[in-house]
Amino acid sequence: MAETLAEVQKQEVHGHDHDHHDQGFVSKYIFSTDHKIIAMQYLFTGMLMGVIGGYMAYVFRMQLAFPGISVPGFGQVSPGEYNSLITNHGSIMIFWVAMPVLIAAFGNYLIPLMIGADDMVFPRINRLSFQVFFISSVVLLLSLFVEGGGFGGAWTSYPPLSASGDYNLTQLGASLWLIAVALEFVAFLLGGINFITTLMNSRAPGMKAYDIPMVCWMIVIASILFMLSVGPLLAGAVMLLFDQTLNTGFYDPARGGDPILWQHLFWFFGHPEVYVVLLPAIGITVDVMATFSRKKLFGYKLVLYTAVATGVLSFFVWAHHQFIAGIDPRMANVFTVTTLLISVPIAEMLFVMIATLYGGSITLTTPMLWALAFLAEFLIGGVTGIFLGASGADIYFHDTYFVLAHFHYTFFPIAIIGTFCAFTYWFPKMFGKMMNETLGKIHFWGTIIPFNFIFIPLFVLGMGGQHRRIYNFEHFPEIAGPEYFQLRQIATIALLIMLAFQVVFFFNVVMSWWKGEKAGKNPWKANTLEWTTESPPPHGNWPVEELPTVYRGPYEYGHPDREEDYWPQNLPG
Amino acid sequence: MAHARPIATTRSATGIPTPRLAVWWILASEVVIFGGLLGAYLMHRIGHPEWAEAASHTQTWIGAVNTFVLLTSSFTAVLAHQAAEKGKGKEAAKLLAFTILGALTFLVIKSYEWTIEIMAGYTITANTFWSFYYTAAGLHALHVIAGAIIMGFIAVDAYRGRELHRVEIIGIYWHFVDVVWIFLFPLLYIAK
Amino acid sequence: MLELVQASTYAADIDRLILFIGVIVGVWFLLAEGIFFWLIWKFRAKPGERTQYLDGTEKNVKKWITIPHALVLVCDVFILVGAVSVWYDVKQQLPDADSTIRVIGQQWAWTFQHPGADNELDTSDDIFTVNDLHVEVEKTYHFQLESRDVLHSFSVPVFRLKQDAIPGRSITGWFTPTRTGEHDVQCSEICGIGHGVMAARIHIEDANTHAAWITRSSAATTP
Numbered sequence: 007m008a009e010t011l012a013e014v015q016k017q018e019v020h021g022h023d024h025d026h027h028d029q030g031f032v033s034k035y036i037f038s039t040d041h042k043i044i045a046m047q048y049l050f051t052g053m054l055m056g057v058i059g060g061y062m063a064y065v066f067r068m069q070l071a072f073p074g075i076s077v078p079g080f081g082q083v084s085p086g087e088y089n090s091l092i093t094n095h096g097s098i099m100i101f102w103v104a105m106p107v108l109i110a111a112f113g114n115y116l117i118p119l120m121i122g123a124d125d126m127v128f129p130r131i132n133r134l135s136f137q138v139f140f141i142s143s144v145v146l147l148l149s150l151f152v153e154g155g156g157f158g159g160a161w162t163s164y165p166p167l168s169a170s171g172d173y174n175l176t177q178l179g180a181s182l183w184l185i186a187v188a189l190e191f192v193a194f195l196l197g198g199i200n201f202i203t204t205l206m207n208s209r210a211p212g213m214k215a216y217d218i219p220m221v222c223w224m225i226v227i228a229s230i231l232f233m234l235s236v237g238p239l240l241a242g243a244v245m246l247l248f249d250q251t252l253n254t255g256f257y258d259p260a261r262g263g264d265p266i267l268w269q270h271l272f273w274f275f276g277h278p279e280v281y282v283v284l285l286p287a288i289g290i291t292v293d294v295m296a297t298f299s300r301k302k303l304f305g306y307k308l309v310l311y312t313a314v315a316t317g318v319l320s321f322f323v324w325a326h327h328q329f330i331a332g333i334d335p336r337m338a339n340v341f342t343v344t345t346l347l348i349s350v351p352i353a354e355m356l357f358v359m360i361a362t363l364y365g366g367s368i369t370l371t372t373p374m375l376w377a378l379a380f381l382a383e384f385l386i387g388g389v390t391g392i393f394l395g396a397s398g399a400d401i402y403f404h405d406t407y408f409v410l411a412h413f414h415y416t417f418f419p420i421a422i423i424g425t426f427c428a429f430t431y432w433f434p435k436m437f438g439k440m441m442n443e444t445l446g447k448i449h450f451w452g453t454i455i456p457f458n459f460i461f462i463p464l465f466v467l468g469m470g471g472q473h474r475r476i477y478n479f480e481h482f483p484e485i486a487g488p489e490y491f492q493l494r495q496i497a498t499i500a501l502l503i504m505l506a507f508q509v510v511f512f513f514n515v516v517m518s519w520w521k522g523e524k525a526g527k528n529p530w531k532a533n534t535l536e537w538t539t540e541s542p543p544p545h546g547n548w549p550v551e552e553l554p555t556v557y558r559g560p561y562e563y564g565h566p567d568r569e570e571d572y573w574p575q576n577l578p579g
Numbered sequence: 580m581a582h583a584r585p586i587a588t589t590r591s592a593t594g595i596p597t598p599r600l601a602v603w604w605i606l607a608s609e610v611v612i613f614g615g616l617l618g619a620y621l622m623h624r625i626g627h628p629e630w631a632e633a634a635s636h637t638q639t640w641i642g643a644v645n646t647f648v649l650l651t652s653s654f655t656a657v658l659a660h661q662a663a664e665k666g667k668g669k670e671a672a673k674l675l676a677f678t679i680l681g682a683l684t685f686l687v688i689k690s691y692e693w694t695i696e697i698m699a700g701y702t703i704t705a706n707t708f709w710s711f712y713y714t715a716a717g718l719h720a721l722h723v724i725a726g727a728i729i730m731g732f733i734a735v736d737a738y739r740g741r742e743l744h745r746v747e748i749i750g751i752y753w754h755f756v757d758v759v760w761i762f763l764f765p766l767l768y769i770a771k
Numbered sequence: 772m773l774e775l776v777q778a779s780t781y782a783a784d785i786d787r788l789i790l791f792i793g794v795i796v797g798v799w800f801l802l803a804e805g806i807f808f809w810l811i812w813k814f815r816a817k818p819g820e821r822t823q824y825l826d827g828t829e830k831n832v833k834k835w836i837t838i839p840h841a842l843v844l845v846c847d848v849f850i851l852v853g854a855v856s857v858w859y860d861v862k863q864q865l866p867d868a869d870s871t872i873r874v875i876g877q878q879w880a881w882t883f884q885h886p887g888a889d890n891e892l893d894t895s896d897d898i899f900t901v902n903d904l905h906v907e908v909e910k911t912y913h914f915q916l917e918s919r920d921v922l923h924s925f926s927v928p929v930f931r932l933k934q935d936a937i938p939g940r941s942i943t944g945w946f947t948p949t950r951t952g953e954h955d956v957q958c959s960e961i962c963g964i965g966h967g968v969m970a971a972r973i974h975i976e977d978a979n980t981h982a983a984w985i986t987r988s989s990a991a992t993t994p
C-alpha cells in the first residue's frame with residue numbers, strides 16, 4: 007500500500023507539470039475535473055436557476071397583487087399554472103439555487119484551496135456530480151413544458167395529490183419533477199462524499215481539526231447531515247414514482263398504504279435540509295465577519311459544537327411541520343420540546359457572531375455589509391420560527407403566510423444574502439479582479455430594503471389569516487378586502503424594485519471582470535490559505551513545491567505578538 | 580487527457596486510506612436509504628397483520644438458497660482481499676470472478692423466483708405487501724448488479740496487477756449488499 | 772394591522788399565546804439587534820487602533836455566551852408550557868358535545884353533514900349542504916373530518932382552528948362558537964388546481980335562527 011501511494015505521488019507530480027496547458031475549450035471548461043472549474047459550473051448554473059426562480063416569483067406575485075391581469079413577460083396566469091409556478095419556484099430556489107451555490111459551488115471552490123490541497127480527492131466523481139446535477143436541471147426545466155404542464159402539488163409533493171395524474175392533472179410533469187429532484191439528490195450525495203473525504207484526509211501538513219476555516223467545516227457538516235437524512239426520502243421517492251407510474255398503492259389508504267408516511271419521510275429530510283443550507287451560510291458570514299472586523303472568532307469550538315448539536319437535534323424535530331396533519335396529538339408535544347430546544351444552539355451561534363464584533367475594527371466593505379445583513383435579517387426568521395414551533399400557536403399559523411414569511415426570512419438571508427456575501431468576498435480570488443464597491447453598495451441597499459418590504463407585509467397578511475398557495479383570494483371574502491390587497495401590492499412592488507436592482511449586480515460582475523482593478527493575492531489581508539496563491543489560482547492551486555504548510559488557526563487577527571494585524575496560516579514562526 | 584491523480588488523493592491526515600474512508604461514507608448513505616425503506620415496511624407490516632397471508636406466498640426455500648449463494652460470494656470476496664494484500668493479482672482476480680459468478684447465480688435464481696410469483700398473479704400491484712416486496716428486493720438486486728459490474732472492472736485491473744487496493748474496497752461494498760439481504764430475507768420471507 | 776374576530780372559546784387562548792411568545796422573543800430580538808448595531812457603531816474602524824485579541828475561552832469573557840444560553844433555555848421552558856397547555860386544550864382533550872357534524876373534503880368543495888332535528892348523525896333527517904356550514908352559538912360541536920380523494924385542511928380562521936383531512940381516516944375535533952356571524956372556511960392544504968376556490972362559509976346562528984334553518988332545510992330535503 008505505502009509503496010503504491012509513493013509511486014502514484016511521483017507519477018502525479020510529473021503529470022501536473024505538463025498536463026494542463028494545451029487543452030481545448032471543451033476539455034478545459036466542460037469536461038474539466040479541476041475543482042475550480044466545476045465550482046464555476048455549479049455557480050453559473052445556480053445563478054441561472056436563481057434568475058428563473060426569481061422570474062417565477064415575479065409572475066405569481068404579480069398575479070397575487072393584480073389578480074387576472076396579463077403579466078408582462080408571461081401572460082394570464084391560470085390556477086394550474088399558478089400552482090406549477092410556486093411549486094417550481096420553491097423547488098428551484100432550494101434545490102437548484104441554495105444547495106448548488108452555497109454547498110457545491112463554494113464547497114468545491116473553497117475546500118481544496120482553504121485546506122491547501124491541489125484538488126478534491128476524487129476529481130472524476132466531482133465531475134460526475136456536476137453532470138448529474140446538470141441533467142437534473144434540464145429534466146426539471148423540461149417538466150415545465152410537457153403536456154399538462156409542470157407539477158403543481160407544492161414542493162412538499164404530498165400524496166395522494168402527487169401520486170396520481172387523476173388528482174394533479176399533470177401526470178408527466180409530476181414524474182419528471184420527482185425524477186429531477188431524485189437526480190439532484192444523487193448529485194449531492196456524490197459531491198458530499200468528496201467534500202467529506204477531502205476535508206478529512208487531504209489537509210495541508212500541520213492543519214489540525216481546529217485550524218480548519220469554519221466555512222469548510224460547515225459545508226462538510228452540512229454534507230454529512232444531507233447524506234444521513236436524504237436516504238429515506240430517496241426510498242420514498244422511488245415508492246412515489248411507482249405509485250405514479252406503475253399504479254402501486256404505497257400512499258393510497260384504500261390499498262393498505264398511508265399518505266402520512268410520505269410526510270414523515272419528506273420532513274425527516276426536509277428539516278435537516280434547512281440546516282444543510284443554513285450552516286454553509288453561517289460559515290461564510292463567520293469568515294467574512296472575522297476578516298472585516300479583524301477579530302479572532304469569539305469561540306471557534308463553540309461555533310463548531312453548536313453546529314454539530316444543531317445537526318443532531320435537527321433529526322428529531324421533523325413533525326413540527328405536521329402538527330395538524332393528523333399525527334397523534336400527544337406526539338406533537340415531544341416535537342414541540344425538541345423544536346424549542348433547537349433555538350439554543352442556533353442562538354449561541356448567532357451570539358458568537360455578535361460577540362466577535364466586540365473590540366474589533368469594522369470596515370463596511372460590500373461583503374461585510376452582506377454578512378452583517380445576514381445576521382440582522384436571519385434573526386427575524388429565527389425568532390418567528392418559535393411561534394411555529396409552539397404547537398398551540400401553530401394551529402393557527404400553519405400554512406398561512408406567516409409560515410411563508412418565516413422561511414423567506416431564513417432562506418433569503420441564506421440563499422441570496424449569503425450567496426452575495428460569498429460571491430463578493432471571493433470574487434477577487436475567483437476572477438482576479440476587484441469588484442466595484444460603489445455599485446456593490448447600491449446593489450446591497452437596493453436588495454435589502456425592498457426585501458423587508460416584500461416580507462413584512464406577508465407576516466401581517468399571515469396573521470390576518472391569508473393561507474398559502476391560493477392563486478386568487480376573491481373566493482375568501484374575509485381576506486379579499488382592500489387592506490389586504492394594499493399589502494399584497496406593497497410586497498409585489500417591492501419585489502419589482504428589488505429585481506430592478508439585480509441589474510446593477512450583473513452589470514457590476516461583467517464590468518469588474520472585464521475592466522476591474524487587479525486584485526493581487528490577498529486584497530482583504532485575510533489569513534486563510536486561499537489568499538496565499540495567485541488570483542485566480544492556477545491549475546493545481548499552488549506550484550507543487552509550494553503547497554502550503556499550516557502553522558496556526560484561521561482567525562489570528564490582531565495578535566499581540568505581531569506587528570501586522572493578521573497572521574496567515576502558512577507563515578512559519 | 581491523462582488522468583493525473585491529484586496530490587490531494589495521496590494524502591491521509593486521518594491515517595485511513597481515502598478510498599476506504601469514501602466507501603464507508605457511501606455505505607452510511609446507503610444504510611439510511613434501506614433503513615428508510617425497511618422502516619416504512621415494518622411500520623406498515625405491524626399495522627396490517629393481514630399481510631401475513633400475502634407473505635406466505637413467498638418462496639422461502641428459494642430465498643434461503645439465495646442467502647447461501649450471497650454468503651458464499653462474500654466469502655470469496657474476503658479471500659480475494661487476502662490475495663490482493665499479498666500482491667497476488669491473478670489470484671485475486673480469479674476469486675473476484677467467483678464472487679461475480681455468485682452475483683449472477685443470485686440474479687438468475689431471483690428471476691426464476693419472480694417469474695413464478697408473477698405467473699401466480701402476485702405482481703407489484705397485487706397488494707401493498709407485494710409492492711414493498713418487489714421494491715425492496717428490486718433495489719437490492721440493483722445493488723447486486725452494480726456491484727458485479729464494478730467488480731468486473733476491478734478484477735480486470737487486478738489481473739494485470741493494478742489498483743490492488745480496490746479489491747478491498749469492493750469487498751466492503753459487497754459485504755454490505757450481503758448484509759442488506761440478511762435483513763430482507765427474514766422480513767420479507769420468514770415473517771409470516 | 773388586520774383584525775380578525777375571535778369566535779371560539781379557544782381563539783383568545785391562542786391569541787394570548789401568540790402575544791406571549793411575541794413578547795419573549797421580541798425582547799430577545801430587540802436586545803440582540805440593539806447590541807449588534809451598537810457594536811458595529813462602537814467598533815467601526817478608526818485609523819491606528821488595534822483590535823482586541825479575545826477568543827472567548829476565558830471564563831470572564833465566556834459568560835457573555837453562557838448566561839444568555841441559560842436564559843434562552845429558561846424562556847424556552849415558559850414558551851413550552853404555554854404552547855402545550857393550549858395545544859392540550861384544543862387538540863388533545865375532547866369536551867362533551869352538544870352536537871356532532873361531519874365535514875367532508877373533496878376536490879374542490881366541502882360537504883357538511885348536519886345532524887338535523889333529531890341531533891343524531893347518520894339518520895334520515897341529516898341535512899347535507901355544500902360549502903355552507905350552519906352551527907349554533909354557544910354549543911359545543913364535535914366534527915368528524917374526512918376526505919374523499921386527496922389531503923385537504925379544514926381551517927376556520929375566526930376559530931383559530933385548523934385540521935388536515937386525510938382520505939381513509941376520520942379525525943375528530945371540537946369547537947364552541949362564541950359569537951354569531953358569517954365567516955370564511957378555508958381549505959389550507961394544497962389539493963390541486965381548485966385549491967384556490969375551495970372556500971366555504973360558516974354561519975354561526977343564535978338558537979332561534981338555527982332552529983328555523985333546521986326546519987326549513989328538513990322540509991326541503993324530506994322526500
Ligand code: HEA
Pocket residue numbers: 162279280281283284326327345346348349352353356385387388389391392394395396400403404405409412413416417420795796799800803843846847
Ligand atoms: C433555512 C431555512 C430555515 C431555518 C433556519 C428555519 C428555522 C426554524 N424553523 Fe422553519 N421552516 C422553513 C425553513 C427554515 N426554518 C421552511 C422552508 C418551512 C416551511 C416549509 C413548507 O411548509 O413549505 C419552515 C416551517 C417551519 C415550521 C412549520 C410551520 C408550519 O408549516 O406549520 C416550524 C414549526 O415549528 C418551524 C420552526 C423553525 C424553528 C424553531 C427554527 C429555528 O431553527 C430557529 C432558531 C433561531 C432562533 C430562535 C433565533 C435566535 C435566537 C434568539 C434571538 C434567542 C431568543 C429565542 C428564544 C428565547 C426562543 N419552521
Ligand code: HEA
Pocket residue numbers: 049052053054056057059060063064067092093095096097099100103104107159160161162410414417418421422425426429460473474475476477501504505508
Ligand atoms: C431559497 C429559497 C427561496 C427564495 C430565495 C425565495 C425567494 C422569493 N420568494 Fe419564495 N418560496 C420558497 C423558497 C424561496 N423563495 C419556497 C420553498 C416556497 C414554497 C413553495 C410551495 O408552497 O410549494 C416559496 C413560495 C413563495 C410564495 C408563496 C406562494 C403561495 O403560497 O401562493 C411567495 C409569494 O409571495 C414567494 C415569494 C418570493 C419572493 C418575492 C422571493 C424573492 O426574494 C425573489 C427574488 C429573487 C431574486 C432576488 C433572485 C436573485 C438571484 C440572483 C440574481 C442570482 C444570484 C446568484 C449568484 C450570485 C450565484 N415565494
Ligand code: CUA
Pocket residue numbers: 876877879922923924958959960961962963965966967969
Ligand atoms: Cu382542498 Cu385545498
Ligand SMILES: [Cu+2]
Pocket residue numbers: 276277280323324326327
Ligand atoms: Cu422544520
